[in-house]
Amino acid sequence: MAKIKFVQFDGTEETVEAENGTSLMNAAFDNGISGIDADCGGECSCATCHVLIDDAWVSKLAPISEQEDSMLDLNPDRASNSRLSCQIPVTEEIDGIVIQMPEFQY
Amino acid sequence: MSEAVDNEKRNFDPYAIPMDGKFNVADGFLFEADEQWKWFERLRNEAPVHFCEESEYGPYWSVTKFEDIMHVDKNHGIYSSEGGITIVDQDEDFPLPMFIAMDPPTHDVQRKTVSPVVAPMNLAKMEGLIRERVCTILDGLPVGEEFDWVNRVSIELTTQMLATLFDFPFEDRAKLTRWSDLATADENSDIVETEEQRREELMECLEYFGRLWQERAGKPGDDLISMLANGESTKDMLERPAEYLGNLILLIVGGNDTTRNSLTGGVLALNQFPEEFDKLKANHDLINSMVPEIIRWQTPLAHMRRIALEDTILNGQTIKKGDKVVMWYVSGNRDEDAIERPNDFIIDRDKPRHHLSFGFGIHRCMGNRLGEMQLRIAWEEILKRFDHIEVVSEPKRVISAFVKGYTEMPVILHAKK
Ligand code: HEM
Ligand code: FES
Numbered sequence: 001m002a003k004i005k006f007v008q009f010d011g012t013e014e015t016v017e018a019e020n021g022t023s024l025m026n027a028a029f030d031n032g033i034s035g036i037d038a039d040c041g042g043e044c045s046c047a048t049c050h051v052l053i054d055d056a057w058v059s060k061l062a063p064i065s066e067q068e069d070s071m072l073d074l075n076p077d078r079a080s081n082s083r084l085s086c087q088i089p090v091t092e093e094i095d096g097i098v099i100q101m102p103e104f105q106y
Numbered sequence: 107m108s109e110a111v112d113n114e115k116r117n118f119d120p121y122a123i124p125m126d127g128k129f130n131v132a133d134g135f136l137f138e139a140d141e142q143w144k145w146f147e148r149l150r151n152e153a154p155v156h157f158c159e160e161s162e163y164g165p166y167w168s169v170t171k172f173e174d175i176m177h178v179d180k181n182h183g184i185y186s187s188e189g190g191i192t193i194v195d196q197d198e199d200f201p202l203p204m205f206i207a208m209d210p211p212t213h214d215v216q217r218k219t220v221s222p223v224v225a226p227m228n229l230a231k232m233e234g235l236i237r238e239r240v241c242t243i244l245d246g247l248p249v250g251e252e253f254d255w256v257n258r259v260s261i262e263l264t265t266q267m268l269a270t271l272f273d274f275p276f277e278d279r280a281k282l283t284r285w286s287d288l289a290t291a292d293e294n295s296d297i298v299e300t301e302e303q304r305r306e307e308l309m310e311c312l313e314y315f316g317r318l319w320q321e322r323a324g325k326p327g328d329d330l331i332s333m334l335a336n337g338e339s340t341k342d343m344l345e346r347p348a349e350y351l352g353n354l355i356l357l358i359v360g361g362n363d364t365t366r367n368s369l370t371g372g373v374l375a376l377n378q379f380p381e382e383f384d385k386l387k388a389n390h391d392l393i394n395s396m397v398p399e400i401i402r403w404q405t406p407l408a409h410m411r412r413i414a415l416e417d418t419i420l421n422g423q424t425i426k427k428g429d430k431v432v433m434w435y436v437s438g439n440r441d442e443d444a445i446e447r448p449n450d451f452i453i454d455r456d457k458p459r460h461h462l463s464f465g466f467g468i469h470r471c472m473g474n475r476l477g478e479m480q481l482r483i484a485w486e487e488i489l490k491r492f493d494h495i496e497v498v499s500e501p502k503r504v505i506s507a508f509v510k511g512y513t514e515m516p517v518i519l520h521a522k523k
Contacts, residue, residue: 040460041460045466045470047470067180070210070468074218074468076221076222104227
């Protein structure tokens with residue numbers, strides 16, 4: 001179990017609890033959190049589940065795979081804390097994480 | 107067109123022939139007759155990864171299940187786009203390099219330079235102008251009188267939108283449609299008489315855009331040409347004319363045929379599924395989920411192709427290095443194992459964007475949000491004006507196993523009561 005705080009682009013905050021083993025993308029979806037499209041359904045192939053990770057948490061996450069890196073790279077707005085939420089598993093270690101939604105998905 | 111006559115006598119029943127190395131779906135006439143569905147159904151059921159030993163495009167693999175297509179699209183390190191993305195091999199003496207047909211790292215560099223032009227920020231800026239142009243076209247249509255939807259609406263609308271994107275001289279915009287048609291012309295079509303004529307016209311395209319480039323170099327702007335002419339990694343592209351032409355054609359074709367045929371396909375779908383039309387009329391908000399559903403149902407590009415860079419196994423079949431692999435999006439989008447009631451047009455699906463029409467992976471359509479925006483605006487304005495768009499006879503379809511679309515569709519508009 002982990003608590004995850006999603007912060008929308010307009011500043012609205014929502015905190016959800018997610019089971020271990022699911023992904024951040026699914027955690028958002030299952031809880032009706034908007035701001036993520038996830039067109040490919042978690043296959044790391046669409047980059048529409050883009051999120052920005054609160055700086056304090058960036059280094060605590062599993063490293064970016066080659067595939068994720070090349071998908072993130074399609075986004076001209078990629079930032080140093082950009083990640084694809086379908087590629088981040090929920091674990092005890094990320095309990096309390098803060099996730100910022102980007103303005104757009106594309 | 108003598109072929110069309112012969113065509114009527116052809117037997118299109120896929121179950122009348124054996125499922126072997128001669129089973130060939132890459133046949134433009136099959137698509138023109140809209141008879142491809144059962145062929146793909148049979149492939150999905152009996153040979154989801156199937157090798158066709160001989161066709162007019164040489165031997166090739168057909169991949170027809172949603173999941174297998176996703177696998178190929180994802181694994182660009184094994185399945186290369188280099189050299190061409192349709193089943194037709196590129197012309198060796200007249201290559202048109204474009205990033206859709208390149209692998210990393212060149213692909214990534216080039217895509218990055220042009221993609222900001224279709225970024226959501228920029229799209230938002232364009233929305234007003236696009237809507238204005240849509241309104242003008244729709245307001246000029248006759249009500250209660252038969253006309254061709256393809257010509258008067260779909261082509262006109264997408265051409266004007268393209269002109270907006272390129273900031274192309276408005277009065278010359280018909281050239282854009284012509285160039286798009288030329289670039290995708292199937293050798294069986296009557297769009298162009300000879301290969302020489304085709305090349306000549308494409309050179310004219312290059313000259314025209316060369317002039318626009320010269321005018322805009324050094325003056326940053328929001329249109330595509332200005333972006334290319336001034337972008338750090340593209341500003342010397344004019345010295346590589348084939349590459350410049352390739353990228354232009356990519357953007358013209360990418361943004362033209364596909365949206366055009368979705369505009370026609372949507373009208374056709376709503377006629378074939380009238381209860382969905384009723385739903386839509388009762389709730390215009392459904393446009394948002396209808397638009398991706400139109401794109402799935404239509405699948406404007408029937409396939410994309412790759413070349414295997416190494417021996418590999420796909421769903422039990424051994425694909426050899428150098429083999430041509432065709433991902434049939436048109437089939438994956440009708441795969442029961444991935445999509446519920448896939449043959450039905452349902453405008454309020456749960457996850458309407460879970461379809462293959464834009465591809466997936468690093469080549470995923472760069473203009474997908476733009477395409478959707480154009481359709482959304484068109485439908486918002488259509489619903490404000492008309493009660494019904496009645497398709498009065500079967501549309502005529504494009505002879506192509508790549509561009510899945512229409513050349514003509516007679517309709518009658520009914521005014522709002
Ligand atoms: C309904 C409309 C559209 C459909 C169905 C569509 C479909 C596709 C498909 C299937 C691909 C290739 C994916 C692959 O090779 O795996 C693609 C790529 C591309 N599309 Fe679209 N497209 C549409 C609209 C547009 C528009 C409006 C533009 C205009 C900017 C555009 C520009 C491109 C570009 C530049 C690529 C190459 C991307 C790359 O290789 O990285 N498309 N599109
Ligand atoms: S859901 Fe498609 S990349 Fe994450």
